[in-house]
Amino acid sequence: MRFFLFLGLFLLAEYYAFVVVRSAMRTFPVTLRNILTVLYVLLTLAAWSGFIFFRQINWAGLPHLVRNLYVAFSLGMMLGKIIILMIMLGDDARRLILWIASLFTKKVAVTKGTIVTGKGIPRSIFLKRTALLLGGTLLGGIMYGVTNRYNYHVRRVKLSFKNLPKAFRGMKIVQISDIHSGSFDSHAAVARGVQKVIDENADLVLFTGDLVNNKANEIQPYKDLFSSIKAPLGVYSTLGNHDYGDYEHWPSKEAKVKNLEWLKQTHAEMGWRLLMNEHVIVEKGEDKIALVGIENWGAKAGFPKYGRMDLAYNGLPEKNIPFKILLSHDPSHWDAQVRTEYQDIDLTLSGHTHGMQLGIEIPGFKWSPVKYIYKKWAGLYQEGEQYLYVNRGFGFLGYPGRLGILPEITVIELV
Numbered sequence: 455m456r457f458f459l460f461l462g463l464f465l466l467a468e469y470y471a472f473v474v475v476r477s478a479m480r481t482f483p484v485t486l487r488n489i490l491t492v493l494y495v496l497l498t499l500a501a502w503s504g505f506i507f508f509r510q511i512n513w514a515g516l517p518h519l520v521r522n523l524y525v526a527f528s529l530g531m532m533l534g535k536i537i538i539l540m541i542m543l544g545d546d547a548r549r550l551i552l553w554i555a556s557l558f559t560k561k562v563a564v565t566k567g568t569i570v571t572g573k574g575i576p577r578s579i580f581l582k583r584t585a586l587l588l589g590g591t592l593l594g595g596i597m598y599g600v601t602n603r604y605n606y607h608v609r610r611v612k613l614s615f616k617n618l619p620k621a622f623r624g625m626k627i628v629q630i631s632d633i634h635s636g637s638f639d640s641h642a643a644v645a646r647g648v649q650k651v652i653d654e655n656a657d658l659v660l661f662t663g664d665l666v667n668n669k670a671n672e673i674q675p676y677k678d679l680f681s682s683i684k685a686p687l688g689v690y691s692t693l694g695n696h697d698y699g700d701y702e703h704w705p706s707k708e709a710k711v712k713n714l715e716w717l718k719q720t721h722a723e724m725g726w727r728l729l730m731n732e733h734v735i736v737e738k739g740e741d742k743i744a745l746v747g748i749e750n751w752g753a754k755a756g757f758p759k760y761g762r763m764d765l766a767y768n769g770l771p772e773k774n775i776p777f778k779i780l781l782s783h784d785p786s787h788w789d790a791q792v793r794t795e796y797q798d799i800d801l802t803l804s805g806h807t808h809g810m811q812l813g814i815e816i817p818g819f820k821w822s823p824v825k826y827i828y829k830k831w832a833g834l835y836q837e838g839e840q841y842l843y844v845n846r847g848f849g850f851l852g853y854p855g856r857l858g859i860l861p862e863i864t865v866i867e868l869v
Contacts, residue, residue: 464532467539468498471589474538477582501528518639522600522854529853530596534589541585545578599812599855604643606650606848607860611834612867613841615800617776619741622868628656628685629864631783631805632694632847635676636667637854647848648679650863658687658736661726662805663694663750663783667851668702670716681724687736691726692747694783694806695757696851729781731765735773744775746799752806753786754827761787763796779803785830788842801841801866807831808847809859822859832859 475494479487504511504524513521628651638644651659666672673680683689697717704710721728729747736743751761761782770778778799780792785804792799809815809832813822824831835842846862 463539464535466543467532467535470542470585471535471538474542474582474586474589477579478586497527498531500524501531504528522639523597525852525854526597526600527593530593533596534593537592538585538589541581541588545581595857596812596853596855599853599857602856602860603850603854604640604647605856605860606647606863608650608654608863608865609833610865610867611843612869613801613834614869615777617800618868619738619743619776621738621741622743622777625657625687625738625868626654627658627660627779627866627868628654629660629662629803629843629845629866630848631662631803631845631862632664632808632849632851633661633673633680634664634667634696634847634849634851636669636672637850638676641675641679644676645679647861647863648683651683654863654865656685656865659683659685659689660745660779660781660803661689661691662781662803662845663692664696664805664847664849664851665691665694665721666717667696668699670713670720673717673720677720677724680726684725687738689724689726690734690745690747690781691721691728692781692783693728693730693749693760695750695752698750698758698760700758729766731762733766733770735775742773742775743777743779744770744773745779745781746770747781748787750783751787751791752784753790754784757784757786763791767796785828785842785844788830788835792842793837793840797838797840799840801843803843803845804830805845805847807844808851811847811850811853811856811859813858815858 472494476487476491479490482490505528516524630651697714699710699713702710702713704713718728718730727734729745731748733744733746736745746763746766748761748763748766750757751759751763778801780796780799780802782788782792782802782804784806785802788802788804792802807824807828810822810824813824813832814820815832820832822831830842830844832844832846835844843864843866845864846859848861848863850856850861
């Protein structure tokens with residue numbers, strides 16, 4: 455039922471989009487109008503083909519530029535038509551309400567084009583032009599976002615904790631998340647992002663999952679770059695939902711297990727200490743803090759719960775560590791379990807959402823469609839004495855771009 459609902463929605467969007475496009479060309483010469491109509495239909499069919507034959511297409515075998523532009527164009531077409539659908543469906547709903555009202559009042563005349571706006575433009579024409587403009591603007595924005603996929607943005611956060619041991623005051627942590635190395639198509643561009651991490655000279659570097667899209671071989675061409683990230687107190691990491699290969703069709707269970715083991719070994723070869731439902735004690739002088747790292751644990755349906763806080767916490771309370779940092783890939787874990795059962799976790803670091811790679815962020819305001827799925831989707835959150843920071847992601851997945859939500863390197867100073 456859900457599939458047919460979405461299919462019906464998109465088919466309706468296609469209908470309204472075609473009506474709007476044809477309306478915009480009504481004053482064109484017949485030959486030009488026919489040529490543009492055929493071109494529009496062909497582009498629409500090309501976009502739909504990518505969705506229909508998604509699993510049959512060898513995306514990895516396509517030239518990166520062709521693949522990126524195609525995916526961005528298809529996504530932009532889809533979202534643009536959804537905008538057109540919302541506007542035109544709203545206008546038709548208005549017409550229906552007025553028509554029903556006219557049956558009872560006999561005073562409301564509902565004739566297409568009789569209500570005008572501005573300097574005599576019929577409302578229907580005005581709304582069609584507005585819908586086309588907004589839909590086209592969104593399509594253009596999605597295409598432009600491809601140029602931002604490596605536009606790494608450093609975000610700085612200063613957090614104050616009463617129970618932070620004296621030796622760790624002023625400690626600088628760099629968090630990166632959601633590298634998704636299988637999406638990369640430029641070694642040089644990734645190197646610029648890695649250099650920004652290195653230039654921060656952090657005391658501690660923490661990675662919160664999704665090193666790859668599906669397969670361990672995706673990170674191998676970039677292993678040398680990420681191996682260059684060092685920190686005096688170490689580089690620690692955890693797994694995200696994509697690291698397990700759950701979204702890949704494997705020839706056997708053994709092949710999937712082998713892939714995960716290769717990925718774990720790659721973490722070690724890069725000098726990253728992978729935390730698998732365990733904790734480590736970080737020391738500076740006589741002071742200590744704890745890093746707790748769990749496997750992926752998502753509260754949303756469809757995401758695995760491999761994480762085991764009980765295992766990660768085993769023996770930790772007895773060590774009397776005053777300050778604890780949790781690495782947990784999915785931010786939904788914070789509200790679902792951390793805040794209710796582990797209230798001595800001072801700071802949780804997550805990723806996963808990417809901020810949907812699409813949204814608006816200006817001083818004092820941020821919005822993304824992902825907020826309707828995840829309450830905590832980007833940036834800093836606080837409940838009582840506990841903090842959660844959700845990194846917007848270093849890489850990209852699906853949509854090969856960033857529009858409004860830039861790839862992030864987080865610098866956290868503890869005071």
